[in-house]
Amino acid sequence: MTSKKKPTDLRQFSYGTAAAELAQDGADLPSSAQAETADSGLGPSDSEGSGAASLASLLTREEARQWFIDLRADLKQHRSDLMASMAEIKEDLAAVGRRVDETETRIDGHGDAINSLIARQDISATGIEALQAKVEDLENRSRRNNLRIRGVPEDPEFADVAGTAALICKDILLQGGEGTSDHEGTHSAVQFERAHRALGPRRDQKPRDIVLSFTSFTLKERIYTLSRQMKDIQWRNLHISIYQDLAPVTLKKRFELREVTTALREKDIRYRWTFPFGLAFQVQGITHRITNITEATEAFHKAQLPITFHPLKPTDKTPARDTAPRWQRAGKGGKRLRRQPEEGHVPHVDQG
Template sequence: MAAMEKSPAHSAPSSPATSENSLEGSNLKPLLSQLPSKLDLELMFSKMERSFGDKIQSLHKEVSQIGHRVQTLEEEGKARALHITNIQSLQQTHNEAILFLQRKIEDLDNRGRRNNLRIRGLPETQEGETEDIILLLTGLFNKILGRPLDTVIKFDRTHRAIRPRALSQDTTRDIICKIHHFPLKEAILQKARRLRNIKHGDHQVLIFQDLTQSTLIARRALQPITAALSDMNIRYRWVYPFALVVTQQGTTYSISTPTDVQAFQQALKLPKDTVEDWTGLPL
């Protein structure tokens, strides 16, 4: 039997893994060639650094400007606050000076009325009739003093008060008179205060000291105080320049401006009634 011939040797086929690696290697080379180099990265980071540096510098400049503006505003605010404080202090000084002048004028006006009396309740004559006020007052005052009705009283002036617009035409106007002799005027006023009921015919008559309008407003504002003093049987008096005065155990307490009210109430242990400001000034 003839010997069998050997088949020529065949190379072993390549494995699939070897083929895939070869393919991937050939595909990655173009990709790797496109990646930035170290120099590219350095240039890119350098540009970014410059860009961020410029932005940070710009931001720092803006913050610095804002800080300067805030500082300027704070300084201006402090200057305005100081200016307002100075204005308030100056206004307080002006208000005190105005009040002082008001009190001086009021005192001068009241002293010019020292001989004046205001009589309320005397009827007016009918239209067309002549009114003899001097004769009317002479009889009334002599009756109050207990003297003959025809005793002569010297008057410097006598007249009816001007009728306010709000006053009804049927309301009798007050009579204001100036008696020449001050002691006689005081005697009439004191006697009238002691009398409970002064009549002229069927008419009730009241007699007051003639005072300025500002003094009357102040006295009206202090009515809660005078009412409390009367309830506690504490004697008080009005003085010139305008003031409400109380003397107890050798100590004198007074109210001449609205700022005196609280201390006056505390010192005399009065109810803390609200008293309106009669000056019209913020003191």
């Protein structure tokens, strides 16, 4: 590239401008100056000679021609540099466009894969819930011969857990009109496969439950039924209670519905627990089955029992969000696509 020259102001080489400036300067001279000029003996011819000498010192035609040649060369070089820069920019834009297209394709593929994973996760979650229900049922079935006795102090007097439990069961059978007054006969009739205190430390200084595993399911059911009919069991000045031995998961679910069972007992409505887990009760000949607090509120309203229950804690389920991208044209006639804005969309989390 040729070296750049300082641009020349061509207006100073205009003949018309120079003549006009000379005429203006002559017109602006005072009369005394004009008189002095006349007195000096300088005539029109001398003035014209002076003007010609000034014009002769201006840019010649050859110099002007060379200046335009240099200007044209400079403009041509600048144009070449500009075209090269534009070519590089176009090449970079084309590379960026290819990478964006590849990224969009991968995003689309990832969105489809995520949606497929979400669908498979839903199927897996349903299967896991069914398996958990089966495991819960199997655990409860393995405890079907068990009973829990609550309220017996952990004193040396009751160190013999099996003997103490046998005496309690004998008294329940006697109060229910079953068995005989022969202590030995009744004691031998009540047999346990296992009898021990509940595992784990004591809570709030309360005695641990006595867990009994009967050898006879029929005898266990008879004792449990009699204890439910008696409601208030007094044994040696102790207030004791007898419960079914259930899985911890089942106990937790029943605990969450304790407000419902309390309302049913207050209204003298009988209920029963079902499998899969549920609570069934009958009102005006219509059987209702519920599994959570929300269903309980709906069932009570349908049964014309205006009671609203409140859940213990909010659910942590989040609705699945569609991850499929939405694309639009980048401009008029554009072949590439760009992703649409989300328009401030915030996924709603169901708080139960």
